Amino acid sequence: MIQDIAPMKYNNHYEEQAPSGEDWLLVYQKGDVLCRFEDGMIYFPKVGEITEKDTDLTYLFTISQERFFLLKSDLPGLEGYQWEKPVIFRNATPKYRGFAGITGQQLDSWYRQNRYCGACGSPMVPDHVERMMHCETCNNMVYPKICPGVIVAVTDGNRLLLTKYANRPGNVHYALVAGFTEIGETLEETVEREVMEEVGLKVKNIRYYKSQPWSFSSTLLCGFYCDVDGSTKIRLDTNELAVAEWFEREEIPFDNDGVSLTREMIDQFKKGLR
Secondary structure: OOOOOOOOOEEOOOOOOOOOOOOEEEOEEOOEEEEEEEOOEEEOOEHHHOOOOOOOEEEEEEEOOEEEEEEOOOOOOOOOOEEEOHHHHHHOOOHHHHHHHHHHHHHHHHHHHOOEOOOOOOEEEEOOOOOOEEEOOOOOEEOOOOEEEEEEEEEEOOEEEEEEEOOOOOOOOOEOEEEEOOOOOOHHHHHHHHHHHHHOOOEEEEEEEEEEEEHHHOEEEEEEEEEEOOOOOOOOOOOOEEEEEEEEHHHOOOOOOOOOHHHHHHHHHHOOOO
């Protein structure tokens, strides 16, 4: 999956650090990232490539011995680099730089969305000990947003339920039932509710598989397998889904791209491992 970057190791422990010219610089503008490609590999600017006046830098994280900093001020561009959509991170080479790029974008969005206090409207300031924004007027503290959600593989013996999202022109890829956890709800209750809402099925034997950080939507995804309980007749929520249908294990139309939890779970079932 996108976070599986071994043998490189991700370390997000926060502490204020002074950048060096050889550290990686992550720059985002209107949802795009500044980067370049050389021999099929993605590169970000180095801190030493910007001028002294562009010094609004924040330490983000380290991957093995490579440090990544965020440029929080505007940068119109940089010679030799171009603005790209974050979808490029899904299959970027080397993989750890793709993971760094999308994780950095999640933090960039969080900083941008918390420039002012949501309680009193005063400017927020970064904490010097942990990754947190602090209001000096009302003492409001805001930490990076992580939204829990579920990916649900609903099974019926040798069959798996696959879906396609609604309102996504050109969407040809099958997925699993998915949704965000609501306030006061356990992950298992989210599984039951989302399956009932989207396809009208009751489920049982809910079994946790594994989790995945998905920075594209600031989400921590939790994967579950479960069995259909009773009728297998689908009642489709057409506001959420365009298609939902049962597939025999051997007929699942799917290739694992090695990026998402959804595809790994489908692949596990297709191979008879779940």
